[in-house]
Amino acid sequence: MRTLLATLNEPDAAVEDRMIAELDAILGQPLRQTATTGEMLFRQDDSIGGIIILLQGQVELFKRINNQEVIFHSQTAGRILGLLALTRLARAFFNCRTVTAVTYLRVTTADLDRALQQSEKLQYAFQTVLMRSMARRSTRLVELQTEVLALNRNLAQERDALARALQELRQAQAMLVESGKMAMLGQLAAGVAHELNNPVAAINRSADFLQEDLLALAAEWPDNGVLCEMLQRALTRKPLSSREQRARRRALAETLGDVDWAERLCAAGIDDAADFERLSADLPGTPDQRIDRLQRYYQIGQALRGTRNCARRIGDLVKSLRSYSRADSGQTAPVDIHEGLEDTLLLFANRLREVQVEKRFGSIPPVAGSTGELNQIWTNLIANALDAMQNRGTLVLVTEPHGNEVVVRIQDSGPGIAPAHRTRIFEVNFSTRQGRVEFGLGMGLFIVRNILARHHGRIDVESEPGRTVFSVCLPVADKHSIPAANKE
Amino acid sequence: MKKLVILCVEDEGEVREAILRDLALFKPIVRVETADQVDEAKEVLAECAADREPVGLVLCDHLMPGTSGVDFLIELQQNAAYAATRKVLITGQAGLEDTVRAVNEARLHHYIAKPWQAADLQGVVRDQLTEYVLAAVDDPTPYIGLLDGPRLLQHIAATGRDR
Numbered sequence: 240m241r242t243l244l245a246t247l248n249e250p251d252a253a254v255e256d257r258m259i260a261e262l263d264a265i266l267g268q269p270l271r272q273t274a275t276t277g278e279m280l281f282r283q284d285d286s287i288g289g290i291i292i293l294l295q296g297q298v299e300l301f302k303r304i305n306n307q308e309v310i311f312h313s314q315t316a317g318r319i320l321g322l323l324a325l326t327r328l329a330r331a332f333f334n335c336r337t338v339t340a341v342t343y344l345r346v347t348t349a350d351l352d353r354a355l356q357q358s359e360k361l362q363y364a365f366q367t368v369l370m371r372s373m374a375r376r377s378t379r380l381v382e383l384q385t386e387v388l389a390l391n392r393n394l395a396q397e398r399d400a401l402a403r404a405l406q407e408l409r410q411a412q413a414m415l416v417e418s419g420k421m422a423m424l425g426q427l428a429a430g431v432a433h434e435l436n437n438p439v440a441a442i443n444r445s446a447d448f449l450q451e452d453l454l455a456l457a458a459e460w461p462d463n464g465v466l467c468e469m470l471q472r473a474l475t476r477k478p479l480s481s482r483e484q485r486a487r488r489r490a491l492a493e494t495l496g497d498v499d500w501a502e503r504l505c506a507a508g509i510d511d512a513a514d515f516e517r518l519s520a521d522l523p524g525t526p527d528q529r530i531d532r533l534q535r536y537y538q539i540g541q542a543l544r545g546t547r548n549c550a551r552r553i554g555d556l557v558k559s560l561r562s563y564s565r566a567d568s569g570q571t572a573p574v575d576i577h578e579g580l581e582d583t584l585l586l587f588a589n590r591l592r593e594v595q596v597e598k599r600f601g602s603i604p605p606v607a608g609s610t611g612e613l614n615q616i617w618t619n620l621i622a623n624a625l626d627a628m629q630n631r632g633t634l635v636l637v638t639e640p641h642g643n644e645v646v647v648r649i650q651d652s653g654p655g656i657a658p659a660h661r662t663r664i665f666e667v668n669f670s671t672r673q674g675r676v677e678f679g680l681g682m683g684l685f686i687v688r689n690i691l692a693r694h695h696g697r698i699d700v701e702s703e704p705g706r707t708v709f710s711v712c713l714p715v716a717d718k719h720s721i722p723a724a725n726k727e
Numbered sequence: 728m729k730k731l732v733i734l735c736v737e738d739e740g741e742v743r744e745a746i747l748r749d750l751a752l753f754k755p756i757v758r759v760e761t762a763d764q765v766d767e768a769k770e771v772l773a774e775c776a777a778d779r780e781p782v783g784l785v786l787c788d789h790l791m792p793g794t795s796g797v798d799f800l801i802e803l804q805q806n807a808a809y810a811a812t813r814k815v816l817i818t819g820q821a822g823l824e825d826t827v828r829a830v831n832e833a834r835l836h837h838y839i840a841k842p843w844q845a846a847d848l849q850g851v852v853r854d855q856l857t858e859y860v861l862a863a864v865d866d867p868t869p870y871i872g873l874l875d876g877p878r879l880l881q882h883i884a885a886t887g888r889d890r
Contacts (some may be wrong), residue, residue, distance in 0.1 A: 481743065481762050482763070482770075589820070
């Protein structure tokens with residue numbers, strides 16, 4: 240008599256053959272059925288009413304999940320189908336489809352029950368087949384679970400890689416937008432500067448011509464050179480501050496004993512009573528008319544001086560704007576760093592009113608690079624320095640040669656950079672300006688670093704309260720291709 | 728008659744000269760004092776106070792070294808001695824925030840944007856000095872010719888009836 244344990248040690252084929260032989264014997268050779276490839280033997284939730292024993296061929300067991308067929312067992316389906324339905328006495332758990340032509344038996348639950356009661360041999364064989372099928376299926380489940388884990392890991396890695404790529408793309412995009420903005424501003428500035436250049440040149444020259452002609456005519460004016468002297472006075476005298484003017488007027492009022500008259504003499508650029516007597520000796524009319532005339536002479540000179548001064552200031556500004564925004568998109572040429580720093584400073588003039596600017600420019604050779612890009616570096620660093628100092632304090636610009644490099648230091652007297660921030664300031668979008676939109680939005684130093692990378696340069700920062708220094712190192716332009724041209 | 732003082736605070740010499748020239752027509756009734764920054768403006772105010780001269784109008788730039796124009800006007804507003812003094816900002820660089828502050832805290836009377844036109848500046852000065860005279864001067868008669876004559880006359884007639 241065989242036992243269950245003995246049966247469990249037999250090969251599959253032997254146990255299965257004995258199980259079928261026993262069933263045949265007890266149930267009187269039940270009918271063999273056949274099916275071709277791709278036929279459904281039963282569907283999920285069918286009521287099978289027994290089991291199917293596969294004699295030949297293969298099937299697969301699958302479920303539909305979210306409208307997709309998921310195959311759970313094909314190699315591991317085993318010889319007995321409808322197992323889960325049998326053990327649960329319920330409806331089919333899987334769909335069963337043939338993958339080859341198959342031969343099988345259908346055994347109803349009642350027949351199976353009867354046969355098992357009659358033959359102990361069948362019991363052991365059936366139990367063994369059942370247990371092996373279940374074991375195979377559960378091994379398969381472990382494999383599936385392992386596969387899922389591996390897939391999840393791959394997915395997580397891919398997701399991280401995508402997230403990194405996305406972040407890099409965003410940075411690149413932000414930088415493109417920022418440099419696009421700068422490029423557009425640069426073009427606008429260059430355009431405006433170009434348009435302003437001709438009129439301002441014309442104003443400059445016209446003022447010169449006016450002065451030339453006026454002085455020539457005044458020299459021939461038959462008034463003993465009074466007009467000429469008054470014009471020259473207004474043109475050449477150092478303009479007094481408002482405080483000096485007031486002091487002079489007070490002093491004059493005291494000696495003359497007449498406040499109004501003192502005011503009129505001052506407005507006409509006349510020093511004292513004797514000066515007035517001398518200048519007005521040959522002029523016609525009352526003293527009132529004479530002082531009026533002298534004041535008009537003086538005012539003509541003042542207006543001319545004002546026009547010339549202001550036109551020159553606009554001219555300088557236009558020149559700086561033009562060289563600052565020179566549209567040399569990425570072209571490499573020998574660059575005079577001092578010129579770039581001066582141009583940048585001039586454009587910041589309205590923020591420098593209360594800043595003491597110390598320029599310690601050394602004798603440095605040109606560096607190789609793009610003027611426009613290097614100016615962006617100076618602009619960002621100076622803007623940051625002024626922000627840190629709130630436009631009040633000392634700004635030191637140092638340039639010096641250092642081996643094959645040029646070092647540019649930009650130092651401010653602001654409160655310094657907190658140690659915790661020091662490593663983060665070069666990151667994109669790092670900003671201590673909370674929501675204030677001024678020069679940028681935390682792109683500044685990130686852009687500086689990128690530009691320097693293109694120029695094979697470096698930037699370092701040292702900071703303590705009251706003294707923050709950004710040091711930029713740039714390689715000297717190739718000596719063979721560039722004539723040495725130093726500028727103090 | 729005491730001349731009215733206009734205090735012009737402006738750091739650029741050329742701009743000061745231009746304003747002075749534009750205001751020259753008020754000379755018979757006005758003395759224009761200039762200062763190139765707020766510290767100096769305060770000295771001028773102290774001198775005027777010592778000489779008991781009426782400061783009718785402060786014409787002030789905004790962006791200057793030291794104290795800003797708006798801060799100066801706010802300080803002035805808080806001083807009762809200058810309650811009647813008219814306050815005008817003449818600037819090209821005051822942003823919205825500063826301007827709002829000037830209106831709310833300094834009770835700014837007028838804002839002139841640079842560059843200005845002579846006629847506009849003269850019109851603003853005429854109107855503002857008229858307001859000052861109406862509020863702070865006992866006898867407006869000497870100012871009728873150069874300021875807003877009809878308004879001053881109306882005022883004289885009205886107060887005359889009251890007497």
